[in-house]
Amino acid sequence: MSIRVVVADDQELVRAGFGMILDAQDDIEVVAEAGDGEEAVAAVRRHTPDVLLLDIRMPVMDGLEAARRVCAQSGCKVVMLTTFDLDEYVYEALYAGASGFLLKDVRRDDLVHAVRVVAAGDSLLAPAVTRRLVADIVRRRRERATADAATPRRLDALTAREVETLRLLARGLSNAEIATTLFVSEHTVKTHVSNVLSKLGLRDRVQAVICAYETGLTTPGSP
Structure with missing residues (x-):
C-alpha cells in the first residue's frame, strides 16, 4: 500500500519539485x-493522507496554525518545511504535534527517508539538526521562563525504567539502541515508550524529547 502524501508550500516550484521526487517512489503517492x-x-x-509536508511561512493561514488543526483533527503525520535552521516556529509546530521538520535544501534521499519514517509512526529525531534545534529552543525558553516547581513532578507518574527510557529518547536513540543500552528486548522498550507517552499525555516521541528538556531530565549537550 502506498504512503499518501500532501505537499503544502506557497512556492509552486518547491511544491512541484518535492512532488516529483516523492511520486517517483514506488511506495509513495502525492495525492494533493x-x-x-x-x-x-x-x-x-x-484526501486523508498519511503524511503532510507543510511549509511554516505561508499566506492565508501559516503552517503553524495548519499543523495545530491537522494534528488535532486527524491522524495525519506532519513534517514541517523551513528555510531556517533556527526558526522558533519549528518548536511551536513540534509542540503542536508535528513529527519533525526538514530544511528545504534537504537531499532527495533524506526527503524520501523522512516520509517513510514518519509514515511508519516514528519521528525525525535522528538527524542532528533536529536534536540541535529542539535543544537550543527549549534551552532558551527555559532560561527566560520563571522556574516552576510543579514541572519536575510531571515525571512522578513514571517508573524508574520509564524515566531512563525517556532520557535515552531525548538523546535521539532508536528503540533498538535503547534496548541495547538497557539490556532489554526491543518489545520491552516499545512498551516503555508507549507508557511514557500515555502517562505524560504526549502525542509522539518528539513531544517526549521536548518534555525531557522542559523538565530538566536532560539538558542541551548532555551525554
Missing part, C-alpha cells in the same frame, strides 16, 4: 498539493 495553510487543512480532510 496546497499553496497555503488553509488549503493544506482542507486537502488533509479531503
